[in-house]
Structure formats: C-alpha cells, structure tokens
Amino acid sequence: MERRTIGATALEVGAIGLGCMPMSWGYTESQRNGESSLRTVHTALDRGCTLLDTADMYGPFTNELLVGRALKERRAEAFVSTKVGLLVGEQHIVANGRPGYVKRACDASLRRLQTDCIDLYQLHRTDPEVPIEETWGAMAELVAAGKVRSLGLCAVGARAGRRRGARLYDGTLRQLERIQQVFPVSSVQAELSVWSKEALEALLPWCVTRGVGFLAAMPLGNGFLTGTLTPGQGFEPEDIRARHPRFTAEMMAANQPVVAGLRRVGARYGATPGQVALAWVLAQGPHVVPVPGTKKERWAAENAAAAGLALDRRDLAEIAALPPARGSWD
DSSP: OOEEEETTTTEEEESSOEEOGGGTSSSOGGGOOHHHHHHHHHHHHHTTOOEEEOOTTTTTTHHHHHHHHHHHHHGGGOEEEEEESEEEOSSOEEEOOOHHHHHHHHHHHHHHHTOSOEEEEEEOSOOTTSOHHHHHHHHHHHHHTTSEEEEEEEOOOOSSSOOTTOOTTHHHHHHHHHHHTTSOOOEEEEEOBTTBOGGGTTHHHHHHHHTOEEEEESTTGGGGGGTOOOTTOOOOTTSGGGGOTTOSHHHHHHTHHHHHHHHHHHHTTTOOHHHHHHHHHHTTOTTEEEEOBOSOHHHHHHHHHGGGOOOOHHHHHHHHTSOOOOOTTO
C-alpha cells in the first residue's frame, strides 16, 4: 500500500487508516463483538492500514483496551493514534484540558494500549476553562518525556451557532495558530467526505502550506456513502445516526443521488461506492489520510483496497457535479 506522511515529523502511515471507534462506541451496540473487532484490526494491518485511530473516551476506555490486545502482538507494524480531552459521564460529555489531567490520562492510555509510546496524541476537544496553550504545553512535555512522538488537533466544526459570514472551521484555525507557537502540530483531524467538503475551503489549505498531515474523519459519511443503508431502516437508540440530521428517512431518500453517482463511477473500475468515496478523499492531496471506521473484517478489507483506485479528471468532475447533501437542518 502507498505510504503517506503525517506532518513535519515525517511519520509514515498507510494511505488509509482504521477508525476503531465503532468497535466500542457510537454505532449499533448490538453488533459489537470483541473477538470479531480484534480480527478486524488484524485484517487492517495485514492490508497495510497501519494507522489505528482510537480515543480514551470510546467505551469509555474499552476501545483502547481492544487496540492494546492487537498491539501486544504487532506493535512494530502499527501507527498508534489516540486522543485526550473528553470525559464521558452518564448523560453527558465534558472537556478536561487541565495539564495534570492530560499527563495522567496519557499514562492510563499507555497502559491500556500496552505500549511505551503513542505515535500521535490528539487533543480531542479544547477545555473552555483552560487556555489551549496550557493544555498543548502539557502534551508537548509528554513528547519531551518520550511518551508521545507527535501531537495533533481534532477540529470542531459546529454547523449551528456560527456568526453570519463565518466559515465552519474559523475557530479551529485560530486555535491552530495559537498552539503552533507552543509546539508543532503534526496533524489535524476533521470530517471530510464527498458529502461534507467544508474542510477543503480553509482547513486543508492551512495544513498543506505548513506541511501538516490531515486525517479525514467520517470519509464514508457515517456509512451512507457505502450504499449499504436503506432510507427508513432505523437505528438503535445509542447509534449517533439516530439523531443525525442527514439520517432521517426523508433525508436519506433525498441524498440517494449522491450514492448513485459514486456507484456510476465505481462501475467503470469494478469498485464499490465506498471505495470511490475513499479514493476521492485520497485525491485531495498527498498528506490526506482517510480514517474510515468499521468493526467488521469485510469492510476493513474493502476499505484498504480503495488505496489502489486512482480517479481521473473525468471521475473527479463527475463527483464534483453531484448534488450537495441535504440534512434536516437545511
């Protein structure tokens, strides 16, 4: 598999990563299976998907424990990315960016992951009560201590509540400029897919001009772009799509032309709509790494194979002409 670079530290990963979150959190709880998920991690590594993306809040904690079981056998083959900054309560999630907490959380993640060093430590969310420079400074100290190799920031792009005329990631760009003065940013993780292209406007260009890697979250549109979901199928109560404005029955039906377009392009190559969606993300630049989430071996293998699909200008133009995605916020 093609290799891609994460940031100025020149850390190399496979062209496609593996998002481990669905194995423990956020999606179809009834289908979670630890042994099946472990096999999925091994399948991804076998196919060259070296970047394993997790977080302490997924579960919470159980996702890191699962990844740690795989790393115990194959640490040298994996690029380990985990996150800090969010605490999960009974009915809420809160940010915690206090330096002391960040350091304790890192030690706990190292134990769960069964490793002595995290390749990429990402700030999941900023704490509004702690200056981001203080949180980032504590993370930089972890690099100096040899517990972490590089640092990344997860972007926040709230669609609601923005000032008129403000771009989706303006707040994140301001944060990036501030923390760059403290310690170099190696990567930014944000949503990027055929139906969510906002990061292309300013966030990805910011990364490109500074040699910062870009981890594309939700490159398959929470599963919609695979073409395997049916309008009105319903989701389990704890599934994040049950409350997502693009996953009402009406909006899923309205957005079918997006999937149909990906299927037309894929037919020229014998590829699935999901593989075309991942190839489109890869086409956005050499430092972009899509991180599709899955808990099943079949999908991990299919996603990995998308690294071999190169879209031409005709394909990209056809995808660019697809209708914009709709949601119940529209």
